Amino acid sequence: MTRPLLDVRDLRVTFHIRREGDLPWTQPRELHAVGGVDFSLAPGETLGVVGESGCGKSTLARALIGLVPAEGQAEWIDGKDLIGLSPRQMMKYRNDIQMVFQDPLASLNPRMTVGQIIAEPLTTHHPGLKRAEVKERVKAMMEKVGLLPNQINRYPHEFSGGQCQRIGIARALIVEPKLIICDEPVSALDVSIQAQVINLLIRLQRELGLALIFIAHDLSVVKHISDRVMVLYLGRVMEIASSDDLYAAPQHPYTQALLSAVPVPDPAHDMAASVVPLAGDLPSPLAPPSGCVFRTRCPRATERCAAEVPVLSGAGHQTACHFPGPLTEAEIAFARRTEAA
Amino acid sequence: MVIEQEKMQRLATRMVEEEVKGRSPWADARKRFLRNKAAMAGLVILILVALFALFGDMLAVWSNEELDFSVMGQVATMGAPSLENGHYFGTDDLGRDLFSRTVQGTQISLMVGIVGAGIAVIVGTLYGATAGYVGGRTDQFMMRAVDILMSVPYMFVLILLLVMFGRSIAMLFLGIGLISWLEMSRIVRGQTLSLKNREFIEAARATGVSTWKIIIRHIVPNLLGVVAVYATLLVPLMILTESFISFLGLGVQEPLTSWGALISEGAGTMNYGTLWQLAFPLFFFVITLFGFFFVGDGLRDALDPKDR
Missing domain, CATH: 3.40.50.300 (P-loop containing nucleotide triphosphate hydrolases)
Structure with a gap:
């Protein structure tokens, strides 16, 4: 095996x-x-x-x-x-090891664009990557999970639940x-x-x-x-x-x-x-x-x-x-x- | 069919090439803010007051230091506002031009308000977000420190500072800055606690984003709405504090002046029939406070439409 x-x-x-009101020395x-x-x-x-x-x-x-x-x-x-x-x-x-979460919308930061969200694991683990390269990989990944790559600048609230979950999956997959x-x-x-x-x-x-x-x-x-x-x-x-x-x-x-x-x-x-x-x-x-x-x-x-x-x-x-x-x-x-x- | 195909081709290329611009939550809020009439009126007033502070000197005939000897000693009869002798707002008790004095006072008061609120926003937000996000002992320690500082009567401390280290504008900024961020850090901490367990924070942690980056990239942008609202309401509070200190005679020193100092002078002489000395600084003071409150209200409505 x-x-x-x-x-x-x-x-x-x-x-x-x-519990509420427990004294500091009681065993939790x-x-x-x-x-x-x-x-x-x-x-x-x-x-x-x-x-x-x-x-x-x-x-x-x-x-x-x-x-x-x-x-x-x-x-x-x-x-x-x-x-x-x-x-x-x-x-x-x-x-x-990456994770995909339960609530599609809540797992995406509402103040970030989809491109920034998907790129976050990538820029965290490969800080040396050039911007253009990151963007290219994000777009390729968006296409792979069935999102239109031209929507890279949109925000999570502009997507449906299913699309948001695709974004979550793309974010998990981008670091391979x-x-x-x-x-x-x-x-x-x-x-x-x-x-x-x-x-x-x-x-x-x-x-x-x-x-x-x-x-x-x-x-x-x-x-x-x-x-x-x-x-x-x-x-x-x-x-x-x-x-x-x-x-x-x-x-x-x-x-x-x-x-x-x-x-x-x-x-x-x-x-x-x-x-x-x-x-x-x-x-x-x-x-x-x-x-x-x-x-x-x-x-x-x-x-x-x-x-x-x-x-x-x-x-x-x-x-x-x-x-x-x-x-x-x-x-x-x-x-x-x-x-x- | 041929036409259809061409159309589809065009559509396809358009979808591939152009990047659609997203509509950010900020853009939504801006739209709601621009539709709010009271807030827009407040904003216009504030802009006018700011322009008055910046460019008022150019309109003034007299500088704020010159004494007009022709009205000195008979201010009550000769010093009233008039367009002819160039004292648009009249003169003060010493024969100085009240228009340029008000311009100067506006500059100082707005500066105190904005610097005070600025310190509160920067220090309070980072302090509160750090305490809230890190949690545990650190949070306990940081927030108890805030509690202790808050329990000290701040006006007393401010007055002591000004008496001990001399009355200067720098000391005034320091004193106001020291107290202004406490309340802000509490509000921000509370908000951070509710944000901290949201899934997108968890997602960032799971992928290994550092604590500092989570605070800056995920927590703070989601707090900014509350912070912006609170900051606009804090500016008038700072102005009021400074005015109160100046009214007591401890604030800015001659030849500098502020709204509080001018109002104090005007109130002292209003029995002699020189009401304009009180009315003009008070007018600017009141409309600015109203302006900030309206803008703050408008921002709150615009930034969290659910909370209305």
Whole structure:
């Protein structure tokens, strides 16, 4: 097997929360936004990351790029651990890892022209470039992402949401990175525009040999773009598998419940008959359940789940569950009953 | 079809070659400002006052230092404003031409206002933006320093400074400059805090732009709207402060003068029937303050149309 582009081992992000009115010497409470995530990413591969809101998807992305402090290990292809690098050492890798953000308009400075916005990473990492050369490369990049290069002097508010996201993608691509982290890049867009942006991403990935970490909460979008998919719940990995495998035969009860909630484009389909409801709400990450974090909502939970933390196991298709396997009819019926109660 | 093709060709070349000029947020704001009648009137008044300060000397028949011996001693009867003897605004108590004195006072007062506001804008913006963006301990330390400076009664400090180091225009600038940026830095810090978590700042950080460049390139331009509004409202405040100091007799020194000093003199003699000595400086003082307030209001409406 070739060396992975990025090998993440036991990545943790902990926020220290101080409540209003706490005295200075009280211990701040710990919030484990990401609690020990492992995965590896091959060059040119797309890893989809899914999970409900508040499960640590965005925090994971910000930790990888060094925007929030993290612990653990994230080994880049050259053998360097990206976690805990000083800003100066990190600078070299910022060129290789770029990010595309969720809100297309908010991620662009309203007082800068599109040309200045796209050129910013380039002028930051290659300060010696001549103006004319920068401009030429910006124009070439605009053309590549499907923007008219003659609009280089326009401002973000003069573009539509989809165009703004293209600008964001152009900004990420201009330094020719090896990995792009997309933090819900299409959730703020219309469905038709979503398809355009996703197809653009797929095309660019093929042309440039990029690796993508694609974060989304839309499961069908993730299925369309990803080679492999990682399911997160409360900052822990529940299941990682190739996209086809995961969608065809999910092993973790949480993944099954999640997939059963995907709308089916068929009016004859009875949603109520197929969906597996989950009782209760996402537990607070300030006080996660002992053992398996999903046990409080799992129809299959036993005493062992409360006592023992399941480890991610399996070859290729990895699951963090003591009792993996498809849900039985009895378990689905049990889930419906507890939901109704 | 042939014509169609030609047309398309032309369109294509036009789209490729010409760079479309963008409409910046500043251009939008300018348009809104120009449509605001009150603000435009304020601006015209300010321009006229500025022209009066710059070129008023050319119209004056008398210099501001000469004493007109023909009116001396009988200012109340002979020193009234008249076009014949060249004292357009009359004379002051000593027989000096009030027109050229007002020109001089306008120059000094506007300078005090603009320099004071200028210091506030530069120091306050950078200080506040740095404190807000860097955050944490640095922010705490910097803002507590501002709190401490603000808790000192500034008029008292200003008067002490002027008494201890002598009354000079430089000391006046220093004193006003010292106090003017405090409020500004607080406003700017607050704005920076709300800007700091926007995604475009995060994008700049993710790509490795240095802190200083983020402040200069991303934070400050997005603050300038608020700063511009506050600065235009600060200029009259500075003028008022200077006038108050001068009214107390601690401001600018003879032979220099300012609106405050002139108003003070005029108020002292108004019982003797020489009302013009009060009226002319006061008139300029009042219209300038109105002008600045209208322009400030107009700028606020133009720069954040959502806040109306």
